[in-house]
Amino acid sequence: MSLVTLSNVARSFGASDIFGGVNASIPRGARIALVGSNGVGKTTLLNLIVGLDTPSAGSITRARGLTMGFLPQRPELTGDQALYDEMLSVFGNLREMEARLAELEEQMVSHENDPDLISAYGDLQGRYEHAGGFEYEHRIKMVLTGLGFTPDEYDRPLTKLSGGERTRALLGRLLLEAPDLLVLDEPTNHLDIDAVEWLEGFLKAFDGAVLIVSHDRYFMDRLITTIWEMAFGQLEVYRGNYSHYALQREGRHDRRRKDYQSQQEFIEKELDYIRRNIAGQNTSQAKGRLRRLETMVLGKSKGNLTRLEQALRGDMSLVAGRGESSLLAAPKHEARMRIRLEAALRSGDKVLMTQALGVGYPDGATLFTVPDITLYRGEIAALIGPNGAGKTTFLKTILGRLAPREGRLKLGAGVQIGYFAQAHEELNPANTLLDELFTVRPMQMSEARSYLATFLFQGDDVFRPVSTLSGGERGRLALAKLSLSGANFLLLDEPTNHLDIPSQEILEAVLSEFKGTILMVSHDRYLIDALATQIWVARPGEMIVFEGSYSAYVALRDGKAPEVGTGPNRPAERADIRSDSRARRDRPRGKMQPAEKKEFNGQSGEQARLTPYQRAQRLTLLENLIEDLDIRLVNLSGEIGEASAAGDAARVHRLGEEYTRAEAELDAAMHEWEALQGE
Numbered sequence: 133m134s135l136v137t138l139s140n141v142a143r144s145f146g147a148s149d150i151f152g153g154v155n156a157s158i159p160r161g162a163r164i165a166l167v168g169s170n171g172v173g174k175t176t177l178l179n180l181i182v183g184l185d186t187p188s189a190g191s192i193t194r195a196r197g198l199t200m201g202f203l204p205q206r207p208e209l210t211g212d213q214a215l216y217d218e219m220l221s222v223f224g225n226l227r228e229m230e231a232r233l234a235e236l237e238e239q240m241v242s243h244e245n246d247p248d249l250i251s252a253y254g255d256l257q258g259r260y261e262h263a264g265g266f267e268y269e270h271r272i273k274m275v276l277t278g279l280g281f282t283p284d285e286y287d288r289p290l291t292k293l294s295g296g297e298r299t300r301a302l303l304g305r306l307l308l309e310a311p312d313l314l315v316l317d318e319p320t321n322h323l324d325i326d327a328v329e330w331l332e333g334f335l336k337a338f339d340g341a342v343l344i345v346s347h348d349r350y351f352m353d354r355l356i357t358t359i360w361e362m363a364f365g366q367l368e369v370y371r372g373n374y375s376h377y378a379l380q381r382e383g384r385h386d387r388r389r390k391d392y393q394s395q396q397e398f399i400e401k402e403l404d405y406i407r408r409n410i411a412g413q414n415t416s417q418a419k420g421r422l423r424r425l426e427t428m429v430l431g432k433s434k435g436n437l438t439r440l441e442q443a444l445r446g447d448m449s450l451v452a453g454r455g456e457s458s459l460l461a462a463p464k465h466e467a468r469m470r471i472r473l474e475a476a477l478r479s480g481d482k483v484l485m486t487q488a489l490g491v492g493y494p495d496g497a498t499l500f501t502v503p504d505i506t507l508y509r510g511e512i513a514a515l516i517g518p519n520g521a522g523k524t525t526f527l528k529t530i531l532g533r534l535a536p537r538e539g540r541l542k543l544g545a546g547v548q549i550g551y552f553a554q555a556h557e558e559l560n561p562a563n564t565l566l567d568e569l570f571t572v573r574p575m576q577m578s579e580a581r582s583y584l585a586t587f588l589f590q591g592d593d594v595f596r597p598v599s600t601l602s603g604g605e606r607g608r609l610a611l612a613k614l615s616l617s618g619a620n621f622l623l624l625d626e627p628t629n630h631l632d633i634p635s636q637e638i639l640e641a642v643l644s645e646f647k648g649t650i651l652m653v654s655h656d657r658y659l660i661d662a663l664a665t666q667i668w669v670a671r672p673g674e675m676i677v678f679e680g681s682y683s684a685y686v687a688l689r690d691g692k693a694p695e696v697g698t699g700p701n702r703p704a705e706r707a708d709i710r711s712d713s714r715a716r717r718d719r720p721r722g723k724m725q726p727a728e729k730k731e732f733n734g735q736s737g738e739q740a741r742l743t744p745y746q747r748a749q750r751l752t753l754l755e756n757l758i759e760d761l762d763i764r765l766v767n768l769s770g771e772i773g774e775a776s777a778a779g780d781a782a783r784v785h786r787l788g789e790e791y792t793r794a795e796a797e798l799d800a801a802m803h804e805w806e807a808l809q810g811e
Contacts, residue, residue, distance in 0.1 A: 133195055133772060133784070134157040134158055134159050134160075134195070134772065135158045135159065135160060135162075135194065135195045135198055135312060135313050135341055136157065136158040136181055136192065136193070136194050136195070136198070136313065137156075137157045137158075137192070137193040137772075138154050138155060138156045138157065138180075138181070138190070138191075138192050139155060139190055139191050139192075139193070139774070140152075140153055140154070140155060140189065140190035140191075141153075141154040141155075141177075141180065141187045141189070141190035141191070141192060142154070142187060142188050142189040142190055143173065143176055143177075143180060143185070143187055143188050144188045149365060150172075150173040150176055150365065151172075151173045151176075151177070151362065151365040151366065151367065152189070152365055152366075153190075153366060153367075154177070154190070154366075154367045155367075155767070156360060156367055156369060157772075158181075158313065158341055158343060159341070160312075160340075160341055161339070161340070161341055162341040162342065162343070162357070162358060163335075163341075163342050163355055163356050163357045163358065164341075164342065164343045164344070164356065164357075164358045164359070164360060165343075165344050165345070165346055165352045165356040165358075165359050165360070165374070166178070166343065166344070166345045166360045166362060167345075167346070167352075167359060167360070167361055167362070167374075167377075167633055168361060168362035168363055168632075168633075169363070169466055169632045169633075169634055170602075170604050170632045172362045172363060172364075172365075173362055173365075174317075174345045174362055175204075175205065175317055175345065177362065177367075178202070178315055178317055178343070178345060180192060181315060181343070182200055182202045182315050183200075184202075195312075198312050198313065199309075199311040199312045199313070200311050200312065200313045200314075200315060201306035201309055201311040201313070201314050201315070202306075202315045202316075202317075203299070203302055203303050203306055203314075203315070203316040203317055203319055204317050205317045205318050205321070206295070207298055207299055207302040209290055209293075209298045209301055209302045210290065210291075211290050211291075212289055212290070212291060213289070213290060214286065214287045214288060214289055214290075215276070215281065215285060215286055215287070215288050215289075215290065215293070215301055216272065216276075216286035216287065218290060218301060218305060219272040219275070219276065219304060219305060219308060220272065221305075222305055222308045222309050223268045223308075225263070226260065226263055226264070226265045226268055229256060229259070229260045229263070229265060230260070230265065232256060233253065233256055233257060233260065236249060236252060236253045236256065237253070240253065268308075271308060272308065275304045275307050275308055275334075276304055278327065278330035278331070278334065279300045279303060279304050279323070279327050279330070279331070280300060280323065280324060280326070280327045280518070280519065281297075281300070281301075281304075295322075296321070296322030297322075299321065299322050300322055300323070300327075303316070303319055303331075307334060307338075310338070310339070310340065311340060312340050312341065313340055313341045313342075313343065314335075314338070314340060314341070314342045314343070314344075315343045315344075316342065316343070316344045316345070316346075317344075317345045318345055318346060318347070319331065319344060319346065320346060320348045320351055320655075323655070324517070324518045324519045324655060325516055325517075325518075325655050325657065326518055328348070328351060328655065328657075331351075332351060332354050332355055335355055336354075336355060342355075344356075347628070347631065347632060347633055347636065348656070348657075348658070349374045349375075349633065349636070349656075349658035350656070350657035350658040350661065351657075352373055352374035353373045353374045353375055353658070354373075355373075356373050356374065357371070357372065357373065358370070358371060358372075359371075359372070359373075359374065359376075359377040361377070361381065363464075363466065364464045364466075368384075369762050369763075369765075370762070371758065371762060371798060371802060372802065374658075376802075376806075380755070380758070383755045384755070384759060385463065387752075387755065387756075388460075388463050389463050391460055392460050392461075392462060392463055395460050399425065399429075402421050402425050403425070403440075403441070405418065405421060406418045406421055406422050406425070410422070422440065425440060426440050466634060467588055468588075468634050468635070468638060469586065469587055469588055469608060469611075469634075469635050469638050469639075470586040470587075470638075471586070471587070471611055471612075471615055471638060471639065471642050472615055472642065473614070473615050473622070473642050473643070473645075473646045474615075474618065474647070475548075475618060475619065475620035475646070475647055475648040476548070476618030476619075476620070477546055477548060477618070477620060478509075478546065478620065478647075479509050479544055479545065479546040479547045479548070479620045479621060479648065479649065480509070480544040480545035480546050480547070481508060481509050481544070482506055482507075482508060482509075482544040482545075483507050483508060483509050483511075483543070483544045483547055483621055483649045484505070484506070484507040484530065484541070484542075484543060484544065484547075484621070484649075484651070485505070485506050485507075485541070485542045485543075485544070486502050486503075486504060486505050486539065486540070486541050486542075487504050487539055487540050487541075487542075488501075488504070488538060488539030488540070489501065489502040489529075489536055489538070489539035489540065489541055490502070490536060490537035490538035490539055491522050491525055491526045491529055491536070491537060491675075492522065492525065492537040493525065493534065494534070494535065494537075498537045498538065499521065499522030499525060499670075499672075500521065500522055500670055500671065500672065500673055500674050500675050501538075501539075501673070501674055501675065502526070502539075502675050503675065503676070503677055505677055507649060507651065508649070509544075509620075509648070509649050510647070510648075510649060511649055511650075511665045511666065512643075512649070512650040512651075512652070512663045512664050512665050512666075513650070513651045513652070513664065513665070513666050513667075513668055514652055514653075514654060514660040514663070514664035514666075514667050514668065514682065515527075515651060515652065515653045515668045515670060515675075516653075516654070516655075516660070516667060516668070516669055516670070517669055517670030517671055517675075518671070521670040521671060521672065522670055523625075523653045523670050524554060524625055524653065526670065526675075527551070527623050527625055527651070527653060529541060530543075530549070530623060530651070531549065531551060531623065543621075546620070547620065547621050548617075548618065548619045548620050548621065549619055549621050549622075549623060550614050550617040550618075550619025550621070550622050550623070551614075551622075551623045551625075552610055552611070552614055552622070552623070552624045552625060552627050553610070553625055554625035554626040554629065554653070556606040556607065556609075556610050558610065558613070559598045559606060559609060559610060560598060561597065561598050561599035562597060562598070562599070563597065563598050564594065564595050564596060564597055564598070565584055565589055565593065565594045565595070565596060565598070565609060566580055566581075566584075566594050566595065568598060568609060568613060569583070569584065569612065569613065569616070571613075572613050572616040572617060573616050580594070581594055583612070583616075584612060586612075587608045587609065587611065587612045588608060589605075589608070589609075602630070603629065603630030604630040604631055604632065604635070606630070607627075607629065607630045607631055607635075608631075608635070611627070611639070619648070620647075620648035620649065621648055621649045621650075621651075622643075622646070622648065622649070622650045622651070622652070623651055623652075624650065624651070624652040624653065624654070625652075625653045626653060626654055626655065626656075627639060627652060627654065627659075628654065628656045628659055636656070636658075636659070639659075640658075640659055640662055640663065643659075643663055644662065644663055650663070652664075657682060660682045661681060661682040661683055664681060664682055665679075665680075665681075666678060666679045666680065667680070667681075667682055667685040669685075747808055750804075750808060751805065751808055754801050754804060754805040754808070755805065757797075757801050758798065758801050758802060758805065761794055761797055761798040761801065762798070764794050765791065765794055765795060765798065768787055768790055768791045768794065771787050772784055772787045772788060772791065775787060
């Protein structure tokens with residue numbers, strides 16, 4: 133039985149409908165991600181699932197005795213207790229056992245060889261050990277360390293923790309509680325890459341189910357097996373990780389566009405016939421077609437051509453209360469940010485050079501030293517490392533806002549820097565959006581408003597003060613200013629923070645086409661892996677340089693064979709590195725190069741003999757089958773929940789067998805689809 137089943141769930145606030153008709157289930161052991169643009173209702177749906185809110189329509193069924201742990205985006209973790217004591221509170225039962233064991237030990241000292249005491253002590257000690265009594269403090273330290281806390285922070289009161297630290301503390305407590313279902317809203321916020329990788333490993337081994345809202349595409353690729361997409365008030369279910377979802381989503385949307393276009397062509401053809409023949413010799417055939425078309429459009433036939441044409445022109449009030457229309461709705465399109473980044477001038481070949489450089493603040497110690505490097509035009513370097521390592525300090529040193537602690541740094545000929553600040557401190561809170569735009573380039577009001585509209589600022593939004601903007605809105609405004617700068621060397625400090633996934637995808641595509649040079653600080657491993665030609669790793673005392681992709685760096689770090697060679701950043705090697713970098717930047721994600729295909733020739737001879745046309749046909753058939761099976765599984769989950777609630781064990785058993793068969797068919801179809809897609 134599923135842990136949670138949603139049946140035709142809807143939520144509205146006043147006259148505003150957030151979503152409706154949501155049907156989905158969370159099985160045991162699930163790894164589900166809920167994705168969608170900012171503001172579509174993801175957090176609202178989580179609140180319904182955990183019981184903090186009630187649906188306006190439909191029902192939510194939870195398994196009997198279900199335990200849940202919920203991490204909201206802005207957790208309220210209160211109290212004067214220390215961080216470590218908060219973690220200890222999870223194990224109150226074990227600590228009571230410890231106290232009782234200590235009492236029994238004292239009694240046994242004065243009553244040696246008392247069989248009742250010995251028996252009671254042995255029984256309690258066995259239960260204590262089975263419940264993890266000898267391990268729980270080790271587990272606490274493991275979780276706190278994994279989430280980035282150091283031992284000297286264990287005694288800090290919760291009231292002294294920052295917002296991000298409180299989020300990590302609550303996440304740690306939830307992980308230690310180990311409920312049946314973890315519901316996590318943006319769990320990777322406030323975590324550096326090391327902590328996110330640790331969390332991935334922990335959740336992979338977690339026995340319970342996980343439902344997360346996340347904008348971290350790499351995290352979802354490594355952990356998630358099902359995607360719930362929320363868009364236009366509807367929920368759609370996709371099988372696979374984020375990359376599988378992205379491919380399937382495009383296929384579904386393309387198929388719906390084609391189906392809608394075919395429908396419209398059919399309607400126009402039928403209308404043309406009806407108009408030409410309704411009063412002629414073929415009037416009976418025309419009236420028959422009119423009745424069928426009316427039923428399709430209006431749900432009921434009246435034999436009224438004028439009424440039908442009015443409905444097709446958009447007066448769908450005629451449909452109300454007159455049956456169910458079978459018309460396909462026009463595909464909807466989400467408004468997406470449009471951005472262009474173009475360098476006004478070409479820089480010299482050498483963009484950034486360092487010699488014996490030390491990075492730090494004037495009144496503090498050196499955070500790390502930088503090897504002698506030369507960053508060449510067209511390259512993309514990603515600077516990664518733990519929080520507090522000095523990554524932003526390094527960027528400010530390049531900008532000239534901080535002097536080097538030692539050594540020197542030089543920019544190449546013709547270099548013009550564009551800077552995207554993580555905290556958006558380049559924005560003046562008192563300015564309106566228009567004011568901020570005019571600080572970069574004077575322009576006509578109409579031009580400025582049109583330009584801001586491409587960054588999703590519509591109407592009176594342009595007159596809002598910066599201080600009223602959300603994190604995502606400030607990020608889009610900062611990108612709008614950056615794209616006007618004409619810079620050829622971009623310094624980007626966490627550019628995807630607060631951006632929803634569609635905006636992240638657009639930014640990634642734009643940066644991949646940028647003709648200048650990029651140095652970015654980011655925790656977004658998906659972005660780094662897609663773009664970076666070299667990885668700079670900042671850690672206490674030093675920075676190391678790896679020439680190659682993020683995947684190659686991780687493979688080398690973890691003791692696997694790297695994809696590309698490593699070595700010192702020597703000018704003599706740059707020609708080969710630049711050509712390799714550009715080849716990697718131009719390579720589409722998820723597509724195998726010829727040399728790699730040798731490892732994937734295990735497909736059947738029948739697949740290998742398919743012509744391109746046959747392969748395209750087979751892919752379309754498989755995509756339709758996958759969508760049908762996805763819907764079938766969702767429906768079966770709902771039926772199983774209803775049967776279980778009704779106590780119909782026989783029906784639950786039969787439906788469970790159907791679910792298993794459908795799931796096996798889906799897995800087989802997905803496997804074949806992936807093999808054909810890889811070709």
